[in-house]
Amino acid sequence: QVQLVESGGGLVQAGGSLRLSCAASVPSLSTATMAWFRQAPGKEREFVAAITWSGGSTYYADSVKGRFTVSKLNAKNTVYLQMNSLKPEDTAVYYCAAGALRVTVTATAYNSWGQGTQVTVSS
Numbered sequence: 841q842v843q844l845v846e847s848g849g850g851l852v853q854a855g856g857s858l859r860l861s862c863a864a865s866v867p868s869l870s871t872a873t874m875a876w877f878r879q880a881p882g883k884e885r886e887f888v889a890a891i892t893w894s895g896g897s898t899y900y901a902d903s904v905k906g907r908f909t910v911s912k913l914n915a916k917n918t919v920y921l922q923m924n925s926l927k928p929e930d931t932a933v934y935y936c937a938a939g940a941l942r943v944t945v946t947a948t949a950y951n952s953w954g955q956g957t958q959v960t961v962s963s
Contacts, residue, residue: 842866842952844936849957852926856961860921862936862954873940874919876910877947878932878959885935887945891919899943904930926961933958 843865852858862874875890889910890899898910909922919936934957937950 842938844938844952844954846934846936846954846957849934849959851960851962854926854928854961854963856926857922857924858926858959859923860934860936860957860959862919862921864917864919864938866917873938873943874912875937875940875943875950876919876921877935877937878930879935879956880932883932885947887947888934889921890943892943897943901945923959926959928961928963931959931961 845863846860848858848860850858873890873892876888877885878888879885887901888904889908891910891912893912896912900908907923907925910919912919923930936954937952939951940949
């Protein structure tokens with residue numbers, strides 16, 4: 841399994857921006873797909889975005905398309921989630937995930953998870 845350490849959450853007003861980071865403990869070739877999920881109180885964990893290490897292909901949930909951007913920096917084994925035009929409904933704990941054989945929105949397909957970082961968007 842891969843150790844993942846997230847950072848960058850916080851409190852922001854609606855319309856604002858935040859950037860989350862996820863640092864992986866092993867070289868990128870061992871983490872073919874990395875993804876971001878989020879979980880709001882009382883709700884199931886949901887897929888937000890994903891990126892492949894090799895080609896850098898990106899995938900987004902419809903709810904964040906055009907507002908969020910996932911990117912990577914191979915030299916630092918780090919994935920980023922740039923979140924713009926934040927809305928109160930984006931409030932959740934955001935998790936970084938790795939280990940899926942291919943990009944999927946199914947959380948159980950990923951075998952490594954970060955500790956989560958809280959994002960709170962005030963109206």
